[in-house]
Amino acid sequence: MTAVNVASGGIEARLAEVAVGEGSWSARAQELARSAIDDTLSIGIGGSMSRQAALVRATLLPHREVGGAGGSMPSHSGVEASVPLAPLWNDPAHFSVIDAALFAGTATHGLDWDDYMHPMHGHVSAVLLGTIWPLAEALDASGDALIDAFLAGYQVDWLTSLALSHAHYRRGWHATSTVGSIGAAAAAARLLGLDAAQAGVALGIASTMASGLRAHFGTTTKALHGGLAARNGVHAALLARAGATAGSSWLLGPSGMVRTMGAEHEPEQAATEILDGLAAGRHGIETDWGLVQKPYACCGSIHSAVDALLEVLDREDVATADIRSVTAHVDPLVLGIMRHQRPSDEQQARYSPTWVMAAATVDRAAGPAQFSAEAVERSEIHDFRVSRVRVVDDLVVGDHDRYAGRVEVALADRTVEAYVPHASGHPLNPMSAAQRRAKQRAALTLVMADVAADRLTADLDALESTPVRALGDLIRAGLCME
Numbered sequence: 001m002t003a004v005n006v007a008s009g010g011i012e013a014r015l016a017e018v019a020v021g022e023g024s025w026s027a028r029a030q031e032l033a034r035s036a037i038d039d040t041l042s043i044g045i046g047g048s049m050s051r052q053a054a055l056v057r058a059t060l061l062p063h064r065e066v067g068g069a070g071g072s073m074p075s076h077s078g079v080e081a082s083v084p085l086a087p088l089w090n091d092p093a094h095f096s097v098i099d100a101a102l103f104a105g106t107a108t109h110g111l112d113w114d115d116y117m118h119p120m121h122g123h124v125s126a127v128l129l130g131t132i133w134p135l136a137e138a139l140d141a142s143g144d145a146l147i148d149a150f151l152a153g154y155q156v157d158w159l160t161s162l163a164l165s166h167a168h169y170r171r172g173w174h175a176t177s178t179v180g181s182i183g184a185a186a187a188a189a190r191l192l193g194l195d196a197a198q199a200g201v202a203l204g205i206a207s208t209m210a211s212g213l214r215a216h217f218g219t220t221t222k223a224l225h226g227g228l229a230a231r232n233g234v235h236a237a238l239l240a241r242a243g244a245t246a247g248s249s250w251l252l253g254p255s256g257m258v259r260t261m262g263a264e265h266e267p268e269q270a271a272t273e274i275l276d277g278l279a280a281g282r283h284g285i286e287t288d289w290g291l292v293q294k295p296y297a298c299c300g301s302i303h304s305a306v307d308a309l310l311e312v313l314d315r316e317d318v319a320t321a322d323i324r325s326v327t328a329h330v331d332p333l334v335l336g337i338m339r340h341q342r343p344s345d346e347q348q349a350r351y352s353p354t355w356v357m358a359a360a361t362v363d364r365a366a367g368p369a370q371f372s373a374e375a376v377e378r379s380e381i382h383d384f385r386v387s388r389v390r391v392v393d394d395l396v397v398g399d400h401d402r403y404a405g406r407v408e409v410a411l412a413d414r415t416v417e418a419y420v421p422h423a424s425g426h427p428l429n430p431m432s433a434a435q436r437r438a439k440q441r442a443a444l445t446l447v448m449a450d451v452a453a454d455r456l457t458a459d460l461d462a463l464e465s466t467p468v469r470a471l472g473d474l475i476r477a478g479l480c481m482e
Helices: 012-022 028-048 051-057 097-109 125-138 143-170 178-192 195-211 220-242 269-280 300-316 332-338 353-363 381-387 431-445 450-462 468-478
Strands: 082-086 091-096 327-328 389-392 403-411 415-420
Touching: 012 143, 012 178, 012 195, 012 269, 028 125, 028 143, 028 431, 028 450, 051 097, 051 220, 051 381, 051 415, 082 097, 082 468, 091 097, 097 125, 097 220, 125 178, 125 220, 125 468, 143 178, 143 468, 178 195, 178 220, 178 332, 178 431, 195 220, 195 468, 269 327, 269 431, 300 327, 300 332, 300 353, 300 415, 353 381, 353 389, 381 389, 450 468
Parallel strands: 327 389
Antiparallel strands: 082 091, 327 403, 403 415
């Protein structure tokens, strides 16, 4: 193996080239990107009225003196640092794209229904769409450009996560916000038309902005991580365009992310992982954990257990009253992530393993309705959770099967069980087109009338040839705003 000088910044420069180089994405990668964008945009629109998004919106001030998307905040002190303006999905006023990205990234992560990938253990699409949608509206970019920037950012996320791998997440970092900031900067750099040197600076700036702790799971701050990463990416790219500088060995150097943030590999091996990824000839979104889409609006680590539970309930066709107990067997990492045993609000419910299993048993569903403020007040779910649900962390598996689930349902005369290694929506167990469309519609109709949802869905089918600003106008027209 050829020795790699990890302190030279050469690997980081390669990542910058991926961000802004002449990308030639495979037809499969583009197909998956389209699916991810459709899914995430619908979730983001649905999440734009969530409590998390409302909290962010309450802190943002529009630039009322500038009209029309595509305007910009003025430069200062002779620095050419104009900041484009864009509206929000649910507000036609115009904001700095930095603020608009904070809102959009939070909204897309607000329902906890958005996709993720490994080894990043991060919600890639929520951050990327939150980053590039406001920029694309401000720049009047096409759907084609949106997809291209999305794939560039996704690839940089994947390559960076190969270096940090699973240990970064296990250490306590929320990679949606840490690694996600890097991919966001790459996607923003591509949309802004930065060159490789500027993109390298943008990635470096994003690396020092990167933060986010799993300690905040079960609070509104968890969704904010998606917004912070999107904001970081846009801001870093704009700073780089304005002439900022940054260290070149931000990932593999002596004080870079790999050394300081709990990576799986030493820098030399991390460099090899990235080089092997570059040489593999396929996009990270095409890999076996490259795009995991979520059927349920809660932490993805327990989705296999929910699938196994619903498989048993459907097969046996039993009433809830006839179920003596439900026992879910999961990997210890799952209970390390899902820490809330007695949820007191909808944020904690998404991270309560017993609540998820109880709600799925009582309602035969685990969508946004089961994780609403109203649902958390339902005594029948709480009673079932307390008296008849156990979640046990004794299913020890490898990293590639980490979120497997085995469920036992005890009835009066027998115990039945099911085992699901990969949940619905995993690349090895993908949702059907009909299931994806049903999810998209369910998300949109949280905040839109049926006719508006139908029209937006039809227009999204022509995303490549449609100006993003026109789609944004359609979203704002269709939202049920107060």
